[in-house]
Amino acid sequence: MHKPTTKDLAKAAGVSLATVDRVLNARAGVRPATAERVRQAIKEINFVRDFSAANLARKKDYQLVFLLPDHDDEFIDQIQKQIAGTSRVLTHERTKVSILRTSANDPHRVAKEIDNLSASQIDGVAIMAPETPQVRDAILRLHARGIAVVAFVSRQPNAKRTYYVGINNEAAGRTVGQLMARFTGQRHGTVLVLTETMQSRDSQERRHGFDAITAKYADRLTVGPSMETYGDPQRAEKIVKMALQSQPPMVGIYLMSHDILDIMHVIDDLGMAQRIVVIGHELTPFTRARLVDGSMDAVITQDVGHLVRSAIRMLRSKITGMDPLDSQERIRVEIIMRENMPEDA
Amino acid sequence: MHKPTTKDLAKAAGVSLATVDRVLNARAGVRPATAERVRQAIKEINFVRDFSAANLARKKDYQLVFLLPDHDDEFIDQIQKQIAGTSRVLTHERTKVSILRTSANDPHRVAKEIDNLSASQIDGVAIMAPETPQVRDAILRLHARGIAVVAFVSRQPNAKRTYYVGINNEAAGRTVGQLMARFTGQRHGTVLVLTETMQSRDSQERRHGFDAITAKYADRLTVGPSMETYGDPQRAEKIVKMALQSQPPMVGIYLMSHDILDIMHVIDDLGMAQRIVVIGHELTPFTRARLVDGSMDAVITQDVGHLVRSAIRMLRSKITGMDPLDSQERIRVEIIMRENMPEDA
DNA sequence: AAAAAAATGATGTACGTACCTCAGAAAATC
DNA sequence: GATTTTCTGAGGTACGTACATCATTTTTTT
Known part of the structure; x- marks a missing residue:
């Protein structure tokens, strides 16, 4: 009735403890037929090695x-x-x-x-x-x-x-897409997608998922190409400033990589007034603060x-x-x- | 350099293994002063009991x-x-x-x-x-x-x-409130809150959180009182049917307890056509299917x-x-x- | 059939802890 | 100071497994 041990296993297989040990630890010197018998017995008596004991012994x-x-x-x-x-x-x-x-x-x-x-x-x-x-x-x-x-x-x-x-990055992108569509209500406008680089597979997958959803809302949402910052704050700033003047007006921003959050200050000035929906990735002290003060609307994250x-x-x-x-x-x-x-x- | 064991602890405390054992397992017969010395040593050498070994020994x-x-x-x-x-x-x-x-x-x-x-x-x-x-x-x-x-x-x-x-049920209620407000866009209308019973603290907490958020949207969302089904499908059906004819028109339904999902069929007929936002609790095969077919918009859940x-x-x-x-x-x-x-x- | 090789069994020690017993030391009581 | 009581130490066995050694059996090779 108790949990079977190596001893029980030896008995069940009709071999000695030494042989059981040899099979369990893949040591040499055991005939295939015998090894098979042991493996059979493992299943029969439903033996599971006690790893804490094993590790203890292994020290x-x-x-x-x-x-x-x-x-x-x-x-x-x-x-x-x-x-x-x-x-x-x-x-x-x-x-x-x-x-x-x-x-x-x-x-x-x-x-x-x-x-x-x-x-x-x-x-x-x-x-x-x-x-x-x-x-x-x-x-x-x-x-x-x-x-x-x-x-x-x-x-x-x-x-x-x-x-x-x-996480499944495509699903993450889809989720952002759906939130973006929902959170912008029935408003019409453009959506800016910003990322550090599109080189990485992660970015590509996210973008792919994002597009799959936003395409359904093409009648009111115009999603631009992914803009790459290459880790350059000034470049990032320029991109955002330009996008903010787009026609039709910007209604949403998707910050696709977690390492470009520093451009948020550019958005602050105009964004909140214009009720631009901002969605990014990863919950960090920074994004937490942004969620609290309302300058970001949602964050897609994975539990670190x-x-x-x-x-x-x-x-x-x-x-x-x-x-x-x-x-x-x-x-x-x-x-x-x-x-x-x-x-x- | 290795992980300290009871032996090391005994040495560090200047007592025998037996005494260490008595202290660790709260056995009787050890002077307070000695026990304290052992506890001190535990901290000093940063001893942590090996629970796998302990459990093994305890069998x-x-x-x-x-x-x-x-x-x-x-x-x-x-x-x-x-x-x-x-x-x-x-x-x-x-x-x-x-x-x-x-x-x-x-x-x-x-x-x-x-x-x-x-x-x-x-x-x-x-x-x-x-x-x-x-x-x-x-x-x-x-x-x-x-x-x-x-x-x-x-x-x-x-x-x-x-x-x-x-989960924190009030936070759950707040979350639903926010989603409800967002997902209904800029539309005006009433929101139905349906639960099995308001007797339970969980329901009260959820409702409390929900109201805290929806109150901010009072200019366009009219949230009715929590309607209780008492587990009676017919009663539930009557409530929903009546609510569907409300003025201003219904824009959202909050299914506050997970055990009332069976009323979804009533909503189906009219709900989807009217783009009523439906949010409920717990991800189950049923709610999964609803999310997929679009008859529910979101589910608040805790990872079972x-x-x-x-x-x-x-x-x-x-x-x-x-x-x-x-x-x-x-x-x-x-x-x-x-x-x-x-x-x- | 004899010799060599390979497979298996028997047995012991170890891992870190729990729990037990008994002897001896220290403290408290008279 | 003698006696009782309370602490403490020393030592052992056990848990389930790993790993090593050596004796013995079985199989293979010659």
Whole structure:
């Protein structure tokens, strides 16, 4: 009636504990037929390895690494804080997490950094980096070395078998599109889409989703092309100022990447008076303040804490070979307005 | 450099392992001064008990119970499914969860059921029941017996020291209010608020939040009193039909409790043609279908999986005395539209 | 059939903690 | 100061698994 142990398993399979151990830990020296018998017995008695006991015996700590861009913004900041906050709990689970920053825009450096990782005693890596051939190959090398990898926040669709922890960006774009259409009421006008760069796949996916919805409202909403700031505040300012004078008048702005929020001050002067609907991404201290004062109307976000924990869980389950509770790992596209803003920092 | 163990702790405190054990497990027979020295050492060397090892040694399973109303609806159904789904993972964590259904509307029966629990070998209970004096007292009796308790989905603000796992219902109401105002564009008209009963604190809180926002739009939105269905479909139908003929015309409906969704068919006939904005609570197969076909515009929900896991984590941490990672336990007020609907069932 | 090789069993130690018993030390009581 | 009581220490076993060693059995090769 109790939970079956290795002993029960040995008895059920008609072998010794040593053999059970050999099969469970994929050690050499066991005939295929015998191994099969054990595997059969595992199913029959519904044996599940006690991982806490296993880890205890192994006296091993899992070494995980988050590879983050060295570009500093509030979102990355939140991720770092969450990782730090989570590590307290992880002590109980024999997991150590460290953070590595690297230049986001230099694929070769990122790839090199990843290669360095495989040299050290690392068990798993969460990589947040734009998708490039260099990065993709480096990830595949990690796989080859048996190091667990997940793509973090940025998808890596071309690196096969690399699980993605993050939101569905197309759905996020669709959601913004729908909110934009709804929040502008029945008004007619143009919508400005602003992003740091359209190079990234994330931006493209968001834009794609956004267009799919706004197209249905083409009779009253004119959506312009994605304007790129390239991280240049002056350029950004110029774009916004020009757009504010468009005809028909501007009714909405979609800030598609989280790292361009600093242009908000340009909008402030005119925007609030004109009731321009402003929607952006990621809930940060900055966007929180904007939601509260009404200069932004909604924020589409992903729960950073959940993001971090999910990445860690996925890595751990890849390492231990245990399959995760996938319903817990789905990252939701969250809509945050002033009214449903979570309380904490 | 490694994680300190009880042995290290003993050395640091200048006592034996046995004494350390006595202090850690609150066993009798240790002088206050000595105990204090140990506690001091715990802080100094930053000792944290290895709970997996501890649980292993204890060879104990935590017995948890969810007390749910026996009223059958999709929301309760989802909760049950999540509990079942979670239990697989819990096996690894020495936790067993069972479900107990009880009449929701009979406070005495609920209280009696709770009292029965304290008799059996139960370590923690998550209670979903309307707040009544009987239930409150029964909860306090659980506390007295050292059984961990959390209020689940329904708050129990008068049962002291009872942690609440669920959303902030006032914030939920505010969110609906804001969405209602936004989604109705600049249109003028009445808004119908429909609920099963206003008896429950949840309904009152939601209504309160809803009014706080819609009051700002009083120039164009006329919000009627909360209409109660008392679970009677015919009564519900009559209410809705009457409301649909109101002057000024109806522009929105707020379905305030999740258990009244069956009246949607009444709205269907007229609602969609009149572009009535319909907002309700809880994402279920039913509301999913409504969001997809457009007969509902938004759903305010709480992640049921998260709800269940959070309740379990809170109970476990109360039992073991370990404090939880509270940022993980905050239940968000989620806005779901067709565009950001999570994929799974 | 004998020898070599491969597979399996038996047994022990370890991980970090819980829990038990018994002996000895320290404190409180008389 | 002697006695009782209360603390403390020393040591062991257990939990479920990992990992190592060595003896023994079974299979394969010659």
